[in-house]
Amino acid sequence: MRRLLIQRLVSAVFVMLIASFLSFLLLFYAPGNPAETIIRQQSGLDPTYAEIELFMKRHDLNRPFLVQCLQWLYLLTHGKLGVSLRTGEPVLEEFTARFGATFQLAVAAMALSVIIGLPIGVFAATKPNSLFDHIIRVVSLAGVSIPEFWLGLMLMLCFSLALGWLPCFGHGTVRHLVLPMITLAVGITASLMRFVRTSMLEVLNLDYIKTAKAKGLREVVIVWKHALKNALIPVVTILGTQVGHLLAGAVIVETVFSWPGIGKFFVDSIYARDYPVIQGFVLIIAAIYVLVNLLVDILYVYLDPRVRYEGRS
Amino acid sequence: MLLKITNLRVYFKSADGFVKAADGVDLELYPGEILGLVGETGSGKTVLGLAITRLLPKTAAVSGEVLYRGQNLLALPEEEMRKVRGRQVSMIFQNPLSSLNPALSIGEQIAEVLREHQGLKRKAAWQRAGELLELTGIPAKWIRSYPHELSGGMRQRAMIAIGLACAPSLLIADEPTRGLDVTIQVQIVELLHAVTKGVSPPRSMLLITHDLGVAAALTDRLAVMYAGKIVEYGRTGEVFRNPRHPYTRALLDSHPSNGLIATKGFSPSLINLPPGCSFHPRCKKARKKCAHEPPLVQRIGMDHGVRCFYA
């Protein structure tokens, strides 16, 4: 098991290095001069040649490719992601200030998905081809087909404008969280339901379920203990890939609901060509993704005693 | 009488017609007795075992009567049946690797039966689980291990420990020795003997097997199954010494100790059974009548019956 983790860690570092290099490469050869864009944004005027020159010098934007690249890597090793061209604040601080909001949204959506998707998937699997199963299948297919940004707007229209129950913008109270959370959760819930159903159906046909029945255990115990414990193993790996979906969804949902997280900040930075922020974001997203997948691996090992055993020997 | 099966039929609906896995089976099992059910793969032995405990898939149509202590199990409400399973009638399946839950420790798999049926608390149940492991020859320190960590023989011992947990009066063992090394097979046979004949009062067992050696070593009586029907039954020694049905004779002849003489042909598909006696296409003694008229069981002496016109 330790070998597996070390292997994972090494590949994680490797992924991060490649990700940062690629993001750097992309931005270096990007068309358009960021200095020009930023100055124009800040002053509202077309910048003069001298102004641009000064801006580039101040932000080391006129050094050769390799120098800039090494500089970026050097700063990275010291935990510095550079300074936002827009706000003048260190990128890392900009992120830490906003990460809480995104984390809140993502965790809430994930929790909601698991709370709803898991039991429904299990029920659908215990009654395959029943009316309930068919309805769930249609609903989940619709769930993965609805674009998040549109769903968010429709929910706003319904629950804020028409019914006036919930606020549509802003952040702070639980009431503000509801709509963005639901929007983000719908797609994940739908795919989770489907994975759980498929996985449960497979497990419920195995020999050891027959053994459990022969032992005279209650159906509840058979389904929720004997079957689910095994069915969850593949589902957990799926959750890892869902994190990518979650991050991408957060970018869109935060933009729609003006949720002050890193996703919205990222999109704003793209509009503004705030290169250090874009680079930093790519790196941080890669880091989160890698970290979560590492956690998933650990959880997997915990859930599946067979892997645990092989790792030990 | 502990178990009396009368006219049991199990049909599966399939795209090509009904699969008659059991077609009018009668069996009797007395307290403390070990009854062997032998026959080739696909003769319906396993289905019979599952029909008794009502563990067949919902697609199976079951009719007839399974009287356990005078109570028809087939008519019992599901919740009542659940309380019979594991407490009064336990099953031991073949292939313990796939029959044990890979995600639960063997201790848990034993203890949960005790908690369910005997209302033991967690600690007491684990305590008893350890004793059951010891009883079946697994050191109690293995209690926290998972099925894949055990050897094949150990897994089957754990299966037996689960089956014994609530001291049931009837064990149904389905091919308990299949897939094990010969030396391990001997150990499992000895263990099964110890937990049935070696307890007081002796426990009954229905032993489903294709292995005549195992059947000879363990059983008091024998029932031979062919194509969903019992074709011969009798005391084990009597059947081995004096097999009367041509199929029983062929089965005995095919055993390595008797020179491995193969029977011509294959066992029939349970969908399209030949008319008359199901065995007649393969039977050396078959005559005209066998192809038209299904034979009934003839009693040929004390507790010995055979389903053949010319026995």
Place this chain on the structure above:
Amino acid sequence: MYILEVTRGKKMLLTGSILIFGFMALAVFAPFIAPYDPDDVKVEERLLPPGEHHLMGTDGFGRDIFSRVVFGTRYSLFLALVVVSINLLLGLMIGSIAGYFGGLIDELIMRIVDILLAFPNIILALCIVGVLGPSVQNLILALVALGWVGYTRVSRGLVLSIKEQGFIGAAKALGGSNMYIIMRHIIPNAFPPLLVLATLHVSHTILSIAALSFLGLGVQAPTPEWGAMLSEGKQFIFTHPHVMISPGLAITLSVLSFNLLGEGLRDVLDPRAREVLNV
């Protein structure tokens, strides 16, 4: 049970195919179906609610929304099909090379694939479009940048199993060149399973294109692309919600039809479902 799965699969396959066929027809015959020019700006008719003359109403510039949705089919469907085709072909080529030659080339390609697979692709797509500037070419580039990876992985697996079969050895013995064998034998055999995968990816791609366009980073505003229409209509959501409803429904329905088709194909083809029959 398997039979049930197959019948259900067939039903979904049929529904999906009919819907897709409908969308295709809308795209091809758009000029005949749409009652108005989708780009015809009429300020005096702006933001009309759905009614007799305008089935889905008009948008902020007085353009007929129904006509724009009909023409939008062309962009969404066409772009998604282009992206998926490029990904499929690219993935098939690279995967075949990796699987066929094996060794160092295989090792190298699969390492890259593994790293790229570990990255959420819409984020990278956002970066690429954001940096290179929003345009249709950059949109395609962004969706291809990581899109080929999945197909590469699957094709490689398929090629590895096809390679083991006798006829490849026979072709080699007869003196076929590597290129000939890949093009003539391996690719045609790996193609059908990949097509199922591609069907499911069309729906993902439609969603990605719509999302990027909605953010203003894909197809640009005056173009009647569904995502771009929603982006334009966003400002009217509270005053004239009808502007937002039809394009969103169009996206959902088109994605759903490809999901139905892919799902149906999988039900009909999945061999694992067969095991259920063996009681």
